[in-house]
Amino acid sequence: xxxxxxxxxxxxxxxxxxxxxxxxxxxxxxxxxxxxxxxxxxxxxxxxxxxxxxxxxxxxxxxxxxxxxxxxxxxxxxxxxxxxxxxxxxxxxxxxxxxxxxxxxxxxxxxxxxxxxxxxxxxxxxxxxxxxxxxxxxxxxxxxxxxxxxxxxxxxxxxxxxxxxxxxxxxxxxxxxxxxxxxxxxxxxxxxxxxxxxxxxxxxxxxxxxxxxxxxxxxxxxxxxx
Numbered sequence: 001x002x003x004x005x006x007x008x009x010x011x012x013x014x015x016x017x018x019x020x021x022x023x024x025x026x027x028x029x030x031x032x033x034x035x036x037x038x039x040x041x042x043x044x045x046x047x048x049x050x051x052x053x054x055x056x057x058x059x060x061x062x063x064x065x066x067x068x069x070x071x072x073x074x075x076x077x078x079x080x081x082x083x084x085x086x087x088x089x090x091x092x093x094x095x096x097x098x099x100x101x102x103x104x105x106x107x108x109x110x111x112x113x114x115x116x117x118x119x120x121x122x123x124x125x126x127x128x129x130x131x132x133x134x135x136x137x138x139x140x141x142x143x144x145x146x147x148x149x150x151x152x153x154x155x156x157x158x159x160x161x162x163x164x165x166x167x168x169x170x171x172x173x174x175x176x177x178x179x180x181x182x183x184x185x186x187x188x189x190x191x192x193x194x195x196x197x198x199x200x201x202x203x204x205x206x207x208x209x210x211x212x213x214x215x216x217x218x219x220x221x222x223x224x225x226x
Contacts, residue, residue, distance in 0.1 A: 001040060004033045004105070013056040013107065017080045022127045023109075023118075030113035036100040042083060047094040051108050053083040058104030063176075064096045073180040075142070076101065076161050082131045088114060089128065101162070149221075154181040155191050156220040159201065163210050172208050 004010070010033045014020050023031060033056075036042060042053060045064055060077040074096060077083075083098050088111050118124040158177050178188045192208070195201045200216055202209045210216060 001034060001036050004035050006033065009033065009105075010107075013105070017054075017056060019054070019107070022123050024121065024123070027109070027113065027117045027121075027124070030117070031107055031109045034106050034108050036104045036106065038100055038102055040100045042098040042100065042104075042106065043094045045094055045097045049084060049087040049091070049093055049111055051084055051110050052088055052114060053098075054107040055079050055081040055083065056105050056107055059101040060104060061099045061101045062096050063099070071176065071179065073176050075138070075180075082128070084111070085128050085131050086135070087111075089132065151181060151183045151187055152191055152194070153220055154183075155188065156195075156200075156216045159195075159208070159210065160213070160216055160220055163208065 013033070014023075014028075036058075042060070055077060056079050058079075060081065060083070061073060062075050062077060063071055063073045065071050083106075084094070086092075087094055114124070155177065158181060159172075162172060174185055174188050174192070178185045181188070192201070192203060195216075196203055198212075198215070200210070200212045200219075202211055
C-alpha cells in the first residue's frame with residue numbers, strides 16, 4: 001500500500017468517474033489516492049471504520065469469515081465501487097474483508113472528514129444513496145441467479161470473473177468458488193473436469209487456464225460475478 005502523489009492521475013480519476021460533481025472544493029482537499037498490490041487487504045472484517053474508499057482502477061474481492069475460520073466470497077467489484085459507505089451511514093465497524101484481486105487504485109477519504117464537511121451535503125448523500133441501493137439491487141439479482149441457474153452456468157461465470165485476459169492462468173481455491181457459487185467442493189471438481197473434457201479450460205499443477213473464453217461466455221449467459 002502506498003499513497004500516490006500524482007495530481008494529474010488523481011484529476012483524471014475524478015473526471016473519468018464524474019466525482020468532480022460530488023466532492024466540493026473543501027472536501028476534495030481531504031481525498032487522497034492510494035495503490036494496493038494484488039493480494040493486499042484494503043480492510044478486514046471487524047476493523048474500526050475509518051475511511052470511505054472509492055475503487056477507481058482494478059478489481060476487488062469481498063468476502064467474510066466465520067468464527068470457525070471458513071471463508072465465503074460474497075462478490076467481485078469493479079470501478080466505480082464504494083467501500084465503507086454502509087459503515088459510514090450505519091456507524092458500524094467494517095462488515096466484510098476486502099482484498100485486491102489485481103493492482104488497484106483507490107480514492108480515500110476519512111469518515112471524520114465526511115462528517116465534518118459533507119454530513120448534510122445533498123451531492124454526497126445522493127452519491128452514497130445510489131451506491132448503497134445499487135448494492136441491494138445487485139444482491140437481489142445474485143440471489144435470483146443462484147436460485148434459477150445450474151452450477152455449470154455459475155462456475156463458468158465465476159471463472160470468467162476471476163481469470164482476466166484471454167488465456168489467464170491462476171491457482172484458484174476451489175473452496176472459494178464453492179462458497180460463492182453455493183455448492184459443494186466435489187460438485188465443483190466434477191464440473192471443472194467436464195469443462196476440461198470440452199476443451200474450455202485446462203487444469204495443470206493446481207492452475208486453471210481458460211482455453212475457450214467464448215465457449216465459457218456461452219455457458220455463463222452473462223457474467224453475473226463481474
